[in-house]
Amino acid sequence: xxxxxxxxxxxxxxxxxxxxxxxxxxxxxxxxxxxxxxxxxxxxxxxxxxxxxxxxxxxxxxxxxxxxxxxxxxxxxxxxxxxxxxxxxxxxxxxxxxxxxxxxxxxx
Amino acid sequence: xxxxxxxxxxxxxxxxxxxxxxxxxxxxxxxxxxxxxxxxxxxxxxxxxxxxxxxxxxxxxxxxxxxxxxxxxxxxxxxxxxxxxxxxxxxxxxxxxxxxxxxxxxxxxxxxxxxxxxxxxxxxxxxxxxxxxxxxxxxxxxxxxxxxxxxxxxxxxxxxxxxxxxxxxxxxxxxxxxxxx
Numbered sequence: 001x002x003x004x005x006x007x008x009x010x011x012x013x014x015x016x017x018x019x020x021x022x023x024x025x026x027x028x029x030x031x032x033x034x035x036x037x038x039x040x041x042x043x044x045x046x047x048x049x050x051x052x053x054x055x056x057x058x059x060x061x062x063x064x065x066x067x068x069x070x071x072x073x074x075x076x077x078x079x080x081x082x083x084x085x086x087x088x089x090x091x092x093x094x095x096x097x098x099x100x101x102x103x104x105x106x107x108x
Numbered sequence: 109x110x111x112x113x114x115x116x117x118x119x120x121x122x123x124x125x126x127x128x129x130x131x132x133x134x135x136x137x138x139x140x141x142x143x144x145x146x147x148x149x150x151x152x153x154x155x156x157x158x159x160x161x162x163x164x165x166x167x168x169x170x171x172x173x174x175x176x177x178x179x180x181x182x183x184x185x186x187x188x189x190x191x192x193x194x195x196x197x198x199x200x201x202x203x204x205x206x207x208x209x210x211x212x213x214x215x216x217x218x219x220x221x222x223x224x225x226x227x228x229x230x231x232x233x234x235x236x237x238x239x240x241x242x243x244x245x246x247x248x249x250x251x252x253x254x255x256x257x258x259x260x261x262x263x264x265x266x267x268x269x270x271x272x273x274x275x276x277x278x279x280x281x282x283x284x285x286x287x288x289x
Contacts (some may be wrong), residue, residue, distance in 0.1 A: 014213070015213050045206070047209045049181075054216070072179055
């Protein structure tokens with residue numbers, strides 16, 4: 001797998017970033033929404049329609065995979081590729097946050 | 109005795125989804141809750157005034173995909189009220205905080221309007237293709253009144269679709285302006 005191919009996904013949108021964060025463990029759609037709202041302390045909400053559009057796209061790109069299907073719900077999980085993309089995004093955000101903090105300090 | 113159900117006829121253009129959502133919410137706030145919807149008709153049942161927030165989604169899918177789609181929305185707390193054309197109508201009681209939304213970013217809102225454009229713009233050219241194929245296959249077998257009638261319907265239909273598409277494109281343009289910079 002060519003590593004540089006992953007760069008084209010970056011930066012992730014806020015919704016995609018949080019969907020991937022939530023899917024470090026297998027979850028079904030609704031659980032993804034709840035997890036995102038909980039983990040972001042209510043700051044980020046991903047609506048049912050937004051998530052319903054995003055999941056097939058992430059599947060197609062191989063960033064997530066379907067792991068299980070009970071009678072009614074599909075479960076999704078981060079793939080190795082998805083994990084690699086997510087880690088790069090986190091790396092970017094860490095730098096961005098650090099830059100912001102430095103500037104904030106200098107502004108006193 | 110007071111009337112318990114109410115049937116209202118009201119026409120909304122395809123680009124007036126937000127107006128329709130707002131109107132349905134006002135009806136619920138006045139104690140009339142949507143029960144079902146049909147072509148430009150709405151049936152309401154009398155009840156306590158409630159702050160139901162209505163959301164319309166445009167989606168044309170196969171039966172199996174649709175079931176999955178509706179289940180997905182139900183799981184997320186949306187009550188399904190029915191479908192009119194390719195518009196699906198959902199509602200949810202407003203809780204504390206922001207209004208419940210099915211689309212939470214500009215990109216997915218734009219995707220909804222892209223699907224709407226497709227459902228507006230495909231049927232009339234498609235009908236013309238079928239019409240021309242029929243003309244070619246059975247030449248001289250179509251009475252003149254039929255041709256005139258079809259062409260008139262086609263013209264009106266296409267004009268309607270184009271006007272609607274322009275209106276939808278204007279809405280999409282507004283959305284692009286408020287996209288995060």
